[in-house]
Amino acid sequence: MNLAPAEYLLPSDSDHLELAERVTARQACGEDSAVTLSRHIYDSFDWRLFLAGLTLEWGLSEAAAADHHDRCASTPASVEDGQAALVVPENGLVLTLREPRDPSAAPVLQWSALEPGFLSEMPDGPVRERLAGLLGIRRLLPMTELISARRRLRLLNEDRKTVVRLVIERNRFRNPATGETGDLSARLRLKPVRGYAREFTDVEQWVRNELGLEPIEGPQVLEALTAAGCRPGGYSSKLDYRLDPDQRADLATKEIHRGLLKTLEANVEGARRNLDSEFLHDLRVATRRTRSALSQIKEVFPATEVDDFKQRFAWLQQVTGPMRDLDVYLLDLPALEKRLPESLRDDLRPLRGLLNDQYQSVQAELAKALESDPFDALLRDWHAFLDAPAPADPEAGQPGTSQPSSGGDSTAPPPKRAQQPIKQVANQRIRKMLERVRSEGRAITETSPPEELHELRKSCKKLRYLMEFFQSLYEPARIRGQIKQTKVLLDNLGRFQDTAVQAQHLRETAEAEGCRDGGIPPATLLAMGLLIGQLQDEQARARSGFSEVFRGFDSDANAARFDALLSDGKGRKRQIGRR
């Protein structure tokens, strides 16, 4: 049986010297040299490990750190410095994956001299195995550093053999991004020595009864993360609003925009530094949703301002486009390679090389845009607009005369729907967009050009966004059902569109490169041609599946469900009235 270590919080005023004296008075002790240990805690930006109940540490193992200290024969780096200024011997670096919710679960260890990043680059081993499927294409980022100075006592039996380890630990954190440091709570740890369970239990009881300490199931990592300003699990690109159906439409819409802006801003830094491709993806989705909300939630804001912001967000969408295209191209490449017969796969390699060559300059352009004045100004102005006090309620005063935020606009008529209840606006907008999707979809025949499907996809996306913005205004199961139904249609249109884009990418590359001196070799062009053919086949399959998918969307049953969703007096409004 393997016992789990026990951990206790030490009060901030506790005297560690005296504590050690009490331990040594109880039982003969040996002592190992003190060590200062630095562990970096990693997670993805969207906290996939944390949400799965895991924490990943990377740093020297304690044994290696102790050996290193001893051999340097210098005093251990002081924890007060806030950093363990160690020259790290590479072969002692270890990845430790813990499951803090289950303290008896043995941690998964893997030696790795390589800083964690993408899973695909991590050396093979049990940690990588355990993380497979969890991280996708997200990069592991250093979230906080936990620095622990340990005094290490060994409790001995009558043969002077170690039977329990007792550690008195002072802790600090360091924020890897800002360098900021600070204190964390001190801890006492008991570590069982294998094969000496009875002795461990005795000491455990003594610590509880005589020292008056209560064991904590201490995810110490959580303390270090919080101290460094992290909010584990705090990021999600999913829309999750709690709107009040009777809220004024302009205010509710600002709330929607504020949520989108928060997501957008959260991703700027990661996209600028290209930490992984999801940052830019989420940034672009937030931008697209913002544009969609600006144009689809009509007549709630002054038209001149809406037009201005629409233009500026369109600019943002445009300057972030080339990098996203390249990301998609590169992400798709392995799947494209698999489509080719094995004998031809190597022929595609020059294409990857070409894309990688373009990568740096395209990324540099993106970074420049995200550091530019227009971008700064956009965020600043958009914040100012969203945070400006709302125009007064017509019942409370004169409409239009008391708009402090837009003095120049005071003569313009107030937006028509600004004061309407948001639920009313939501119903109207969803209905409108639903009608558009239906009529566009019905107009599509076997011979319609691809542009029409593309247009339908755009409308369909707008419908989906509207339902997602306003989700909280409706009966939860119903709205979820309708969003899902819409996604089925979107998936079909997406497959059609994505294969078209892939084929187009290949064609454009081939045309640009084929006639260039020192361009990609003929064998690669041939392989690309083969791929284009295959993609076109797949596109044709998606195309032929369209009419059936659309028929499902356009069915009487689905229309009835939309009616039930949008008919007044149903759903959230009544529930709230009842309370």
Added chain:
Amino acid sequence: MQTIALYSIKGGVGKTTTAVNLGFLAAAEGWRTLIWDLDPQGAASFFFRIKTEVEGGGRALLRHRRVLEAAIKGTDFEGLDLLPADFSYRHLDLELSRGDKPKRQLRRVLKPLAQEYDLILFDCPPSISLVSENVFAVADALLVPLIPTTLSTRTLEQLDTFLNEKLPKNAPLLLPFFSMADSSKALHRAVMKSVPGQGRLVLRSVIPETAEVERMGLHRMPILAYAGDEAAVAAYRGLWQEVKDALPAR
């Protein structure tokens, strides 16, 4: 997981002393290490002050894996565990002779340990037996201490022949090194000079014969844990480095 056996047909050549010190060094670098004391005299267990009785007795033997797990003891050094001699002798022989492939049994016994340890060091008794044949079949390397005399180098030849006959395809790596060397003796000097020249690989690190190593029995711990500035300490570190370099990458 890597497995290294300290092995020699001859007795008293420094097998146990080396196993104990290399185990200490490996654990100090963070390798999760197990020393498996296969010698009924339990010298390795003695060095770690571990009593060599196993609880559970014969009945529990039926659930072999649990007995094995329960028999392992932590040492004074973090990351370094020991499987006492008693386990090996009261139970292992019995276990090994069961089944239809008695020379392959140890592999099965080792399997559950692969997750727990990065390194297993076998401290073998000086004999050829069912136990040592099992060890040969699982070890990545045999580390063979040679006292620099002509006699000891001859037994190395014999071992080499034996391994190649028994395990023609997957004989463990043979890593001989000079142990208990006394450079004041002309014979030692001559042997150490000539043997590597005969086309045989001998590790460069030489463990000198010193009084401090002998005193390990008084301290009851690896020399590396208490003596800092000692010729033998540097020699063991050098030896460990060479062994690591010779092993396939972790």
